[in-house]
Amino acid sequence: MTIMTYRQALHDTLRAEMLRDDNVFLMGEEIGIFEGSYKITAGLLKEFGEKRVRDTPIAEEGFAGAAIGAAMLGLRPVIEMMTINFSMLALDQIINHAAKIYGMFGGQASVPLVIRTPGGGGQQLGATHSQNIELFYAFVPGMKVVAPSNPADAKALLLAAIRDDDPVLFLENLALYNTKGEVPDDDTPAEIGKAAVTRPGRDLTLIGYSRMAHLAAEVATRLAESDGLDIEVVDLRSLRPLDRATIVESVKKTHAAVVLEDDWLTYGIGAEVAASISDGAFDYLDAPVRRVAMAEVPMPYAKPLETAALPSRDDAINAIRQTLAAVGHRPSALALGVPHS
Amino acid sequence: MTIMTYRQALHDTLRAEMLRDDNVFLMGEEIGIFEGSYKITAGLLKEFGEKRVRDTPIAEEGFAGAAIGAAMLGLRPVIEMMTINFSMLALDQIINHAAKIYGMFGGQASVPLVIRTPGGGGQQLGATHSQNIELFYAFVPGMKVVAPSNPADAKALLLAAIRDDDPVLFLENLALYNTKGEVPDDDTPAEIGKAAVTRPGRDLTLIGYSRMAHLAAEVATRLAESDGLDIEVVDLRSLRPLDRATIVESVKKTHAAVVLEDDWLTYGIGAEVAASISDGAFDYLDAPVRRVAMAEVPMPYAKPLETAALPSRDDAINAIRQTLAAVGHRPSALALGVPHS
Amino acid sequence: MPAQARRRRSAPQAPDRASRDREVQLRAFYRDMVLIRRFEERAARAYTEALIGGYCHLNLGEEAAVVGLMSALNPTDYLFTNYREHGYALMRGIDPNRVMAELYGRVDGVSKGWGGSMHMFDMTHRLLGGYGIVGGQLPLATGAALAIDYRGGSEVVMCTLGDGTTAIGAFHESLNIAALWNLPIVFVIINNGLGMGTTVAKASAEPELYKRGAAYRMESARVDGFDPVATHEAAAKALETARKGRPYLLEVVTERLRGHSVVDPARYRTAEEVERLKHEDPLQTFGAKLTADGVLDPDRIAAIEQEVAGIVTAAADFAASSPHPAVTTLFDYTYATPVANDSRRLPGQPLFEPLPLPAPSGAHA
Amino acid sequence: MPAQARRRRSAPQAPDRASRDREVQLRAFYRDMVLIRRFEERAARAYTEALIGGYCHLNLGEEAAVVGLMSALNPTDYLFTNYREHGYALMRGIDPNRVMAELYGRVDGVSKGWGGSMHMFDMTHRLLGGYGIVGGQLPLATGAALAIDYRGGSEVVMCTLGDGTTAIGAFHESLNIAALWNLPIVFVIINNGLGMGTTVAKASAEPELYKRGAAYRMESARVDGFDPVATHEAAAKALETARKGRPYLLEVVTERLRGHSVVDPARYRTAEEVERLKHEDPLQTFGAKLTADGVLDPDRIAAIEQEVAGIVTAAADFAASSPHPAVTTLFDYTYATPVANDSRRLPGQPLFEPLPLPAPSGAHA
Ligand SMILES: Cc1ncc(C[n+]2csc(CCOP(=O)(O)OP(=O)(O)O)c2C)c(N)n1
């Protein structure tokens, strides 16, 4: 075990995989000389040279497609989309090509491609740079989508993604890059398609992924202290495939669920999670599944507006208390009425 | 009232709006000389000339963006994306620009744009040409998305879309173009954001949009005869905004719901519908909301595989019977075991 | 196998042998053009008989272009095309039976019936796909060239595209990247004068399409696509240049004799145009020339037609008798690496445990 | 208002008056360059003081280019830019107070605080937006030109973009459409030599970017962006051509004196480069030239600096005292046409009727 940041875990894993397999190489905008917009690839150009760490022109569709074509011939490109917002310009190559080639040609060529990209918000980047559109990829058969919430998962899921023969959208998060955690030293890949119960509990199931799984853990700990609540936290980790079994199993035990997500509520990732719970745990659920998500507006630049539009810790706490109140669970008096942020 | 096809209703409405307002003009690939891939714009080039009916190069991003820019200056472009699959190439212009410009600039410029495009499947067009990705637009604040299921709505919703000052994704369907229905002669626009109860009933709420609302009506009629069932049909008509009130109201009355959709199940449009029902009608629902959707695979070309992957009338019928059985409703003996298609 | 493929193996020759070989090659070109022509005509018929579905785009009028280009490739070179690729598949040496079976959507098709007319793929013959999204193949082909370069290989990628495709962003991004990185790739514009119904003049501000290479300092040229020999030579030069790491843009000027796809009556064409096309047929032109030069004669032509008719009929019979894919295979090609919780649900199946009534059969997640 | 704006109104003059007017114009150019320089320096400071957030890209080094280009526009012409647009906003005549207020995210900002540094917009001054998505402004600007053409107007659209942006698909699609349809638009490449850290040589296979106009038969030219007069003249010629319905591609060669954005230390720059840039500063160069020519002198320069310092300080004070947007306005700009069932829910609010516990305030769908 070593304690390191989410950023460090990504950097070290990329480096280790490049050392392990000559077919692994990196492509993206400003990942070389500039060392990456968020410095994940810092130092790798110097170490591996331009062949393995390729700065591309600003041409998302072109370089993503080039990575797909290279993957069809057996290379294992790991590309960086500077932020997930810009991946929209490569959507045709990713969805109409990377996700289709294996099936459309009857299984003759696979596309071992990893697309690393950060989602996020809360940095005052405005309407076009603050979107969380992992849904676009999670919706598409042929894609795999993973979303680590901590440094250990960042390593284990990146290992799995690079060694997988299908296109994997690897969702990172601007707000997580500097977060720290223990990371195992061995190279055991995680299993794509599996969620994790990161905290066992009996009162309510709190579900999240990426930054929101991180927040969920924090909120659960806090409510254990403040309200003596025993909350189970499920970190989805994989958005496609979605691990319904683990989610439903948990809710069958807790009888209540709250979903935290960084994207917009209507049609967001949480919609499928809530629908699946309401179906699979129909006879166990004591209150509606509550979703806490981003306000449905083009994200404003002004700080107070952005803050109001983003789901906060207090929003999560209120949602949990309201849900527990609805199922008849008694929160400690002390806990009532956390002001709305 | 006049009986006409869905295609005719679209054609006549485009023509009428162009005659009414000089600012309305059409752009798209092959809409002029070729008269449109699906002939919606047949004859309009001859009547209005190249200025009002503009054939574009094959450049979805370029011409969609040009339409947005023209709309910013007050024109009212109605563009055709040959199929919704190709709209992915224009996604950046539509989502990062058309849907953002009004908010991002503090309400200084609106984008009165209509994007007409057919979804569909079942034509053996293969993996890249058989997708239903209306979700990508329905998910985005700033967009409006409508999906008429019959000629009358095609007219009324197109009128509303053209006269609306926001970008509207107007979803058509390959399988509906030749369907016929009564169309009112007056020019009353529909109200965007409202669903319609197209058939009242007490036993179960059957929900769909576009082709699936059409199928829902057919199935409801059929089951009334075969099983003596009294099914209420809700046609969503608008995917963004989504009319939760009408849906939930219906389920509070029927206590059961089945959603029919042409897109993939996981994260599909039905997920939000099911989640909203499970929340808003929590105390009324007697069985889980059942979703009937496309199999989650890249659509194969071979007919038997495509047929198996697409939701059929029998799938809908079985889902309804199974749901009613779960709520304890007694279907007539005669009705059991419709073979699976 | 395409007749010209045999030619490739012939060793350096004495002058007299050489001129005989040349005649053999010319006849081979003609024979291959006939094969494409008759194959496409048969496909059109099968489509009207509802044995083929979806979109079906034919190479009618482009036979000389296809033959000239494909004969210049090494067997180890890679090919990416658009959706109008039946003739290319045949010329890469893929068994006509398997090409026809793909059109019929059968298990013996080159793409096992999953791709159809627009999506033929065969790794052994290095046809890396027909693609239905306009321009979609360009970034992919560029990436294949990148992989060759990455491994220091000597293969070249050829990527064909239509005239209408030069207007799309992927064209620009791909040519810029290929030139910037000196990749071994030849982009070939098959200029048949039309998108669907839109002319080059109405789609491209620079109608001399090959000149667009200048924006990338990419060597480029234009050649007569009705002349298989000229096309072959232009392609050979382009491939040689690309093999040295200098990408190349080749424009092949040809005609589309029928509609955009089998179902398009092409009403947008003027009477004069239709009339003109009657006399502009590469097969007729080239056949007449070879006959005049004494390379072909009515007997030889008859023999070729007979051989080809046999191949095409056999292909149709083979396709018709090949089985349809079984529904049980529906979930076989979503992922190359099996994954936990993959959805393998038919539309009629519930998300969770089936309810009392008879539930549909099939896999279950 | 920018000093050069005043000049625009001067009527035809007698020779002596003319030369005096010329001096006035040159001083006006210099003064406007100083205004941009000091405004950007103040913005950088405010960013470090956390009064400005998000991304903040400055025009430092591009002052001559901005002044030369903007002085050539008619007030009725339209401008689209990328996200590096503070100077352009000032030169279009937008009150510096409102530009700075936008950077601060306040209600008096040009975009009411919704856009920030990257997204300035003002319809009256015909700045139709800074855009944060690379290349995003090109199709929009092309469409604005289409609208002018549609209405038979005499305005022209100017659309600026960076050197790195010439690699993206939207560049190709937009220039092709503009040239094909003869739209009144001038595309201006601000070539400051770098994307973020990527040089033109590493991003473009044709490093002489203006030559890319050839792919669209579009007239094009390159000009020295350190010389506001030369830039003004080149822009005037381009606009005149575009006004006749012939789109134009102008490349303005300049430098980016600091990092890509305020937070970029630009470590990727070589020591020599950093050294060179110390002596390549358009403000110094142009100021020295005007001084040598007797158009400027220390007193005049001091006066200009003083005037500008007053403007910039006032702008910062105004911005700081302008109110933050109220949270109650969060749902005001999702749609221009109000619509039924629009979601106006804060993250803490439930989808349906609030539950017993104290529910958050705010709108409710
Ligand atoms: C991105 C995209 N846009 C539009 C289409 C519809 N479409 C199919 S073929 C075609 C015309 C292509 O013309 P060209 O590139 O000249 O190729 P040709 O058909 O002549 O071989 C169009 C517009 C598509 N398949 N993909």
Ligand SMILES: Cc1ncc(C[n+]2csc(CCOP(=O)(O)OP(=O)(O)O)c2C)c(N)n1
């Ligand atoms: C589509 C897209 N890709 C990537 C980015 C990230 N990005 C912002 S600015 C920039 C460099 C642009 O360089 P250039 O066009 O030369 O403009 P300059 O910043 O020099 O003015 C990049 C890559 C973006 N904003 N949009």
Ligand SMILES: [Mg+2]
């Ligand atoms: Mg063509």
Ligand SMILES: [Mg+2]
């Ligand atoms: Mg630059």
